[in-house]
Amino acid sequence: MAASQDEQDVISCMLKLPIEVNPSEDEGEDVDESNNRQQSEEPREGVNGPQGPQPLDEAEATSEFSHELSDEQTYYDVFISVGIRQALPVMNPYICIWCTGNKEDDTINGLCDSCKSRMRKDEEEQELFDKAIDVFNFTIASRRVRFYDKIEHILDEHGESRFLIYKGDHNKARVQVPGLDFVILNEAGVQTEYTLSEAQQELLMQCLLTSRQCHCQMIFLPDLLNQEFHGSPMEDLDLPPGHGDVASEASRLVDSIREVFFTPKHETCGSHYIYKFEMSRSKRQYAVSFSDKQLGWPQIVRPWEEYYHERIEDVTGTRNDVNDLGDKREVTERCVETDLERVREEDPFSDEYFKHLEMQMYLDDSQWITDDWKKWKENGKL
Numbered sequence: 538m539a540a541s542q543d544e545q546d547v548i549s550c551m552l553k554l555p556i557e558v559n560p561s562e563d564e565g566e567d568v569d570e571s572n573n574r575q576q577s578e579e580p581r582e583g584v585n586g587p588q589g590p591q592p593l594d595e596a597e598a599t600s601e602f603s604h605e606l607s608d609e610q611t612y613y614d615v616f617i618s619v620g621i622r623q624a625l626p627v628m629n630p631y632i633c634i635w636c637t638g639n640k641e642d643d644t645i646n647g648l649c650d651s652c653k654s655r656m657r658k659d660e661e662e663q664e665l666f667d668k669a670i671d672v673f674n675f676t677i678a679s680r681r682v683r684f685y686d687k688i689e690h691i692l693d694e695h696g697e698s699r700f701l702i703y704k705g706d707h708n709k710a711r712v713q714v715p716g717l718d719f720v721i722l723n724e725a726g727v728q729t730e731y732t733l734s735e736a737q738q739e740l741l742m743q744c745l746l747t748s749r750q751c752h753c754q755m756i757f758l759p760d761l762l763n764q765e766f767h768g769s770p771m772e773d774l775d776l777p778p779g780h781g782d783v784a785s786e787a788s789r790l791v792d793s794i795r796e797v798f799f800t801p802k803h804e805t806c807g808s809h810y811i812y813k814f815e816m817s818r819s820k821r822q823y824a825v826s827f828s829d830k831q832l833g834w835p836q837i838v839r840p841w842e843e844y845y846h847e848r849i850e851d852v853t854g855t856r857n858d859v860n861d862l863g864d865k866r867e868v869t870e871r872c873v874e875t876d877l878e879r880v881r882e883e884d885p886f887s888d889e890y891f892k893h894l895e896m897q898m899y900l901d902d903s904q905w906i907t908d909d910w911k912k913w914k915e916n917g918k919l
């Protein structure tokens with residue numbers, strides 16, 4: 538059965554594009570046939586080699602991490618996978634990043650006219666928003682520069698685009714970001730290829746580059762957030778003693794930043810970290826997240842109550858759930874320091890060891906952040 542006009546409209550609307558519709562000739566086409574169709578097409582550059590997405594074999598979908606890489610290996614087995622359905626809600630460049638209403642232009646992470654004019658009258662919120670967008674753009678830029686994972690574009694068992702992200706060994710692997718100029722969706726047995734605009738490709742990439750980043754950001758970002766929102770100097774900026782404190786008392790934008798660990802209202806994600814900001818002047822509270830896009834959630838800053846009711850199933854976790862900024866990093870440092878060697882000796886192929894190894898990698902990576910941030914503030918790019 539062909540996709541109904543309604544279904545096509547829903548997708549076209551989310552992607553906001555007149556799309557190159559390329560349904561298969563046979564109704565109810567299965568994945569194998571789709572693969573044949575693709576192989577007969579012109580070779581595609583940049584997406585998973587010349588053949589385009591390959592169908593996903595069930596066995597591959599459930600593959601486990603390999604914990605020790607041999608000398609020849611550069612990447613761990615599938616690290617995480619993101620289905621196109623999860624990414625769709627963040628791929629529409631014509632929605633406002635604050636109210637998610639429609640906007641006229643396709644500026645990435647931009648505001649609609651009414652949010653723009655409202656915010657112009659609210660200096661505090663405007664400053665928070667601008668700084669948060671700046672930090673978000675920085676995390677994406679930094680991830681591109683420091684990226685050592687590999688993304689693969691395949692077709693899943695439903696014949697739809699899915700992205701597999703393999704974690705790289707940061708001593709060996711280098712950037713492997715594919716071109717993402719099209720995606721494939723399957724509506725009621727009809728596969729359709731959607732050509733993506735540049736803005737859509739960037740938004741899809743932001744979704745993929747924020748995958749599994751929430752806890753990493755808790756490790757990378759504390760000093761940066763302290764500096765940017767509290768006015769406290771980063772450790773090695775070498776300001777005269779007391780300088781930061783004096784400046785911050787008068788001008789600090791945000792009173793407190795907490796790390797919140799919770800169970801999100803989400804089909805595939807079991808736990809997530811975000812920040813909770815309390816403003817200095819108004820005492821208003823906001824949810825701030827630099828990694829929500831991975832979940833198909835477009836916004837970066839939201840009033841706390843709104844976020845809480847819509848996104849949070851349960852504020853839960855092993856460690857009391859709401860903690861001071863920097864807490865996750867401290868815990869991770871302690872954990873790696875005391876346990877890494879022990880779990881390795883116990884079983885170098887255990888999940889436990891892989892988790893510790895991963896934490897070690899994040900801690901190593903976070904050493905770049907201070908320098909990257911300085912470069913970003915000076916040049917607006919990395």
Ligand SMILES: [Zn+2]
Nearest residue numbers: 633636649652
């Ligand atoms: Zn808006």
